[in-house]
Amino acid sequence: QSALTQPPSASGSPGQSVTISCTGTSSDVGGYNYVSWYQQHPGKAPKFMIYEVSKRPSGVPDRFSGSKSGNTASLTVSGLQAEDEADYYCTSYAGSNNLLFGGGTKLTVL
């Protein structure tokens, strides 16, 4: 099956907001509210940022928020900070104990 579709890059200036999209199908993103987002700095393990579309685990700043409309989920980072520069990946449950990753988006803080 195909990976979820994310833009390869996104950027914003410090203090601005940026939104990263994650597009799937009705069999994954659109069919379940099990979309998660992960942040990965170079050479590091991914970090869990958002789960169940819009919930934040403890310790994740409220500058990070998630949403979904139809087959597309989105991660918004508000009040951009230099440390937000990283790769971001979405995942979605796709039924039958199957999981899909997005291709990843490189976020640059200008």
Added chain:
Amino acid sequence: EVQLVQSGAEVKKPGESLKISCKDSGYSFTTYWIAWVRQMPGKGLEWMGIIYPGDSDTRYSPSFQGQVTISADKSVSTAYLQWSSLKASDTAVYFCARYITTTATFDYWGQGTLVTVSS
């Protein structure tokens, strides 16, 4: 606190076998699923499969079924990923992560194991 500690980097030749590990410390290893995730050089993350160490129930991504074997030994709180015959295209960083089935989320990650396959 949950901590997943992976085995060190490996350099292998094509055709060789390999087994890498992911040891849990700090939580009940047998009550959560463990996932393996691949990241090829300069590329994104790919879900390979999951195992429930309590009874070794294992599920594979269709893309990795038959290519690797996932196993676990609950007596030492360790999950494994193994290859019987490595290929150059297996060169990647492999992460283990705790997988929460109720939210389809990887909440804790190991540090990653770099596997290099080269003649």
